[in-house]
Amino acid sequence: MKIARGRELLTLEQRQDFMQIPEDELILGTYFTFSKRDLEIVNKRRREENRLGFAVQLAVLRYPGWPYTHIKSIPESVIHYISKQIGATPSSISLYPQRENTLWDHLKELRSEYDFVTFTLREYRIAFKHLHQLAFENGDAIHLLHECIDFLRKNKIILPAITTLITSYSRVNG
Incomplete structure (x- = not known):
């Protein structure tokens, strides 16, 4: 693995590792299994692609x-696991999404239904x-x-974007 130089905290490979979706069964079962309530909310969408996308x-x-827009690729096994449930x-x-507004409307609804919060100055x-x-205990x-x-x-x-997280870290540890 290549080591980051200068102010670069992570290599490109390390950044990708942070954003990669694991395919192991524990992760699938823990995070990607939907409850009855989840399925009711998902099934409000009429079109199959919108149900799956949501x-x-x-x-x-x-x-x-x-958010979905930040994820470069979603493993087929994850798509299959989710699609089977719905x-x-x-x-x-x-x-x-066929319409970009659909993607944003879905994100807005998810924030409302599940109390997700956008990363702002407060957060x-x-x-x-x-x-x-934590940096006092372990500055790695x-x-x-x-x-x-x-x-x-x-x-x-x-x-937020991985670069925002890296910037946040560098201010803590810098």
Whole structure:
């Protein structure tokens, strides 16, 4: 693995690792299994691709925590796992979203239904305070980024771009 130079905290490979969706069964079962309530909300959508897209958005907000638009690729096994639960054809995800507004409307509804919060200055300050305390115990960059992501996820704060998280960390540890 290549080591980051200068102010670069993570290599490109490390950044991708943070945003990658694991395919193991524990993660699938823990974060991507829908409750009865989830299914009722998902099934409000008429079109198959919108049901699947909405369900995938919900899943990736839960884990790894980034919005659908930030995720570069979602493993086929994850799409299959989700589509099986909602009775959709996995390939219908390629049709989502046909309208960009659909994607944003779904995100807005997910925030409302599940109390997800957008990362703003307020959330930045909360996370900074949390990380600042942890940095005294363990100042390792990777450890603190994991802690930051876990903290935001537990508090239902939608993760910002990875570069924003890295900037937040560098201010804590810098």
